Amino acid sequence: MTALSDPPPRWGLTIPLPGLTLDRHRSLVERLPDLGYTDVWTAEGGGTDAFTPLAAAAAWSPSLRIGTGIVPVHTRGPAVLTQTAATLAQLAPGRVLFGLGSSVPAHVADINGIPFDEPFKRTRDVLRFVTRALRGEHVSGDFDTFSIAGYQLPHPPVEPVKVILGALRPGMLRLGFTEGDGAITNLLFPEDVPTVLDAVGPQPPGKELVVKVFVCPTEDTGYARRATRPFLAWILNREPYRKFHEWLGHGELLRESHELWAAGDPEGAQRALPDEVVDGLFVSGSPEQCRERILRYHRPGVTTVQLYVSLPPEVLADRARLLDTLARLGPAAR
Known part of the structure; x- marks a missing residue:
């Protein structure tokens, strides 16, 4: 659980829910703040892209934070990534968490035909480019994994975009916290969170540690x-x-x-x-049992729990059951 000095973690939901097309999410996203959820997140592999759902969510529910968790750094150029983050910031000023990461070869080389070369260096270089460009700097020159003739974002975000890294091990975790605004990690047991926190070390104020938890609420x-x-x-x-x-x-x-x-x-x-x-x-387990296990990921230093919720078909097909399940699963449940 969180320390008394720490604010309670934010709760985010990954959209679109598996098995539910994006066009069927509006009423769900509009209700999320009432259910205690503070964020919507996306991921990008071989299905839905990371950005279209967030643009829609920003229009459907203007109080939610929107986050990518994560966008692969190999599949788009650094300037395009910067432009996309800046555009999202126009829709959700001060509420964008831009998660970048190396992803896995299956999502880069196998389906996009792009070499999965030097993932750590590429992530570091893109992070450095994007953070500078989002501040409105003119960026040019040679990075280890690409060269830029010169780029400057015409309209930098008025309110900062937080750039975080998908991180699994100490090198990437430390990079996220030293040169970015934090990190997002996933697919770990609750007992593993202290190991991640130890690798991060002291967290400056304002940095983010997002833990993605996979949930299948069924008995x-x-x-x-x-x-x-x-x-x-x-x-x-x-x-x-x-x-x-x-x-x-x-x-x-x-x-x-x-x-x-x-x-x-x-x-x-x-x-x-x-x-x-x-x-x-x-x-x-039941939504209540799942919620109890999700709470075990709440440790001092964890700022957000991002849920990836896989629901049985009969729940997806019934809007009332879907909303009830998310309500019982989420932070507003009693």
């Missing part, structure tokens, strides 16, 4: 495991997440799954994931 444990195990096996066998969990001390717990994946047996890798991993990294 049907079998359904929850069937629905979430394929994703977890896929993501935990991406190199960045494999190294992340090895750093956290979970290498032995995941060893069999890693070996089967490397041997070309993805179905075996899924089966080899222990139930404790599936249940721990993708929270399930």
Whole structure:
């Protein structure tokens, strides 16, 4: 739980919800502040882009913060990223968190045909470019991973945009806090949060540590495991997440799954994931049980909990049940 001196964490919801198209989100986003949610977030891989949902959300509910968690640094040029952040800031002044990150090769090279080269350096260079350009500076010259002839944003945001990094291990975490406005981390157990906080070190005021928590609110444990195990096996066998969990001390717990994946047996890798991993990294149970487990991620220094909520089809199909589930899951629940 948070210390008395710390404000309570903000609660964000990732949109669009899996299985619900963006055009069906307006009434949901309009209600989020009443349910205690303070933010909407997006992610970008092989489906919805990161920016269109945030532009829509800014129009639908003008009090919410909007955040990308995250946008890959390889798939857009640094000036385009800057322009996009600045445009979002016109729609939501002072309420934009611009999350950048290296992503994974599957989202960069495999589906976009862009080499996944030097991810740490590329992230660092884009961070440096974007933060300078958003301040209205003229940026030019050679970075380690690209060269810029010269760029200056014509209309820098009047109110600052917070630029944070998707970060899994100490190097990227420290980069986010020393040269950016913080970091967002995900796919970890509540017991791992202190390890992340120790790697971050003392946090200056105003910096953000966002923890993304995956949630499947259903009491049907079998359904929850069937629905979430394929994703977890896929993501935990991406190199960045494999190294992340090895750093956290979970290498032995995941060893069999890693070996089967490397041997070309993805179905075996899924089966080899222990139930404790599936249940721990993708929270399930009644909304009240899920909320209790989400609260375990609340530690001093965590500023925002971002929820990725995967709902059963029958809940998605019923607007009243959907809103009730999010209300019982969220920060305004009693």
